[in-house]
Amino acid sequence: AAKLNGKNRVELYDESFDRTLRRRSTIEHELRHAIDKKQLTLAFQPVVALPQVRPVGAEALLRWNHPDLGSVSPGEFIPIAEETGQIEALGAWVLHQACRQLSRWVTDGHDVWVSVNVSPRELHSADYLARVRDVLRAHNVPPSRLVLEVTEHAVAVDVVEFRRVLAALRALGVRIALDDFGAGYSSLGQLRQIPVDILKIDQELVGDVALVDVAARIGKRLGLQVIAEGISDQAHHRLVAETGCQFGQGFLFGRGVPAEHLEAMLVSMPPLRHDTAVSPSGSS
Ligand code: C2E
Numbered sequence: 001a002a003k004l005n006g007k008n009r010v011e012l013y014d015e016s017f018d019r020t021l022r023r024r025s026t027i028e029h030e031l032r033h034a035i036d037k038k039q040l041t042l043a044f045q046p047v048v049a050l051p052q053v054r055p056v057g058a059e060a061l062l063r064w065n066h067p068d069l070g071s072v073s074p075g076e077f078i079p080i081a082e083e084t085g086q087i088e089a090l091g092a093w094v095l096h097q098a099c100r101q102l103s104r105w106v107t108d109g110h111d112v113w114v115s116v117n118v119s120p121r122e123l124h125s126a127d128y129l130a131r132v133r134d135v136l137r138a139h140n141v142p143p144s145r146l147v148l149e150v151t152e153h154a155v156a157v158d159v160v161e162f163r164r165v166l167a168a169l170r171a172l173g174v175r176i177a178l179d180d181f182g183a184g185y186s187s188l189g190q191l192r193q194i195p196v197d198i199l200k201i202d203q204e205l206v207g208d209v210a211l212v213d214v215a216a217r218i219g220k221r222l223g224l225q226v227i228a229e230g231i232s233d234q235a236h237h238r239l240v241a242e243t244g245c246q247f248g249q250g251f252l253f254g255r256g257v258p259a260e261h262l263e264a265m266l267v268s269m270p271p272l273r274h275d276t277a278v279s280p281s282g283s284s
């Protein structure tokens with residue numbers, strides 16, 4: 001019986017491995033047509049100033065809705081896009097759409113910034129700087145209203161090149177945020193060497209007041225603006241408020257929503273005390 005079980009286990013393993021590979025290759029294939037078939041959209045998640053809870057910015061998050069696969073999360077398709085090189089085309093699309101939206105908001109008089117996630121591969125591609133410069137010009141966007149979110153994974157590729165690209169982007173007037181701070185293996189020594197403007201404290205840390213406090217202090221000492229990510233309930237909110245983070249982001253304040261919904265927040269969201277923040281709303 002033991003032998004049979006063992007054999008069955010092996011077969012089960014093979015089956016699920018096979019399924020994983022097939023799903024992967026389906027995604028890889030279908031993703032190639034996602035832009036042309038208009039399956040991609042951007043969701044905008046508010047970033048709020050604390051403690052007033054006033055929306056001041058939005059993070060553009062890529063959404064993929066496929067007719068058969070349904071909604072595929074970026075956590076699943078972005079890593080595949082990075083491996084296959086498709087991230088270059090997707091990233092260019094995201095940058096273009098985000099700047100187009102930002103340009104509209106600025107024209108309409110909204111005092112808001114938009115941030116875009118940049119994968120290591122994009123950042124290290126030869127024409128990235130020119131791409132950003134061109135898209136800013138094409139949409140007539142004030143560079144300081146665009147934030148590019150990078151991660152320590154991009155540092156790992158080539159630290160010298162990383163610093164050079166970031167410095168050049170900042171020279172354009174674009175602001176740089178270090179995303180997911182505290183989640184990985186980033187050394188503090190490295191943080192000192194990379195030119196960023198904003199520190200985004202990873203949501204993994206947000207349940208622990210001591211960790212958020214330390215991360216926020218580090219950010220402040222380095223003269224950075226600090227955003228606490230993943231604030232999803234009032235307990236998180238109180239905890240983060242104690243640490244003096246200037247900005248917060250999370251489901252408590254709003255999920256990623258279509259641009260029109262974010263716009264409605266910008267217009268109508270009254271300044272709130274932190275004990276009366278809006279309840280989770282919206283979709284995606
Ligand atoms: P990220 O850049 O750290 O974005 C924040 C993620 O946390 C988003 O997930 C957001 O929906 C989620 N989140 C925000 N607040 C909360 C909260 O209170 N609770 C919980 N549980 N989650 C919260 P999403 O949209 O699924 O994106 C996942 C990751 O995929 C992003 O993490 C980013 O690394 C990547 N990604 C998304 N869009 C793009 C893109 O356009 N380009 C690239 N290169 N990566 C992207």
Ligand code: MG
Nearest residue numbers: 059117149179
């Ligand atoms: Mg991000």
Ligand code: MG
Nearest residue numbers: 179180200229
């Ligand atoms: Mg993050």
Ligand code: MG
Nearest residue numbers: 179180202203
């Ligand atoms: Mg993340």
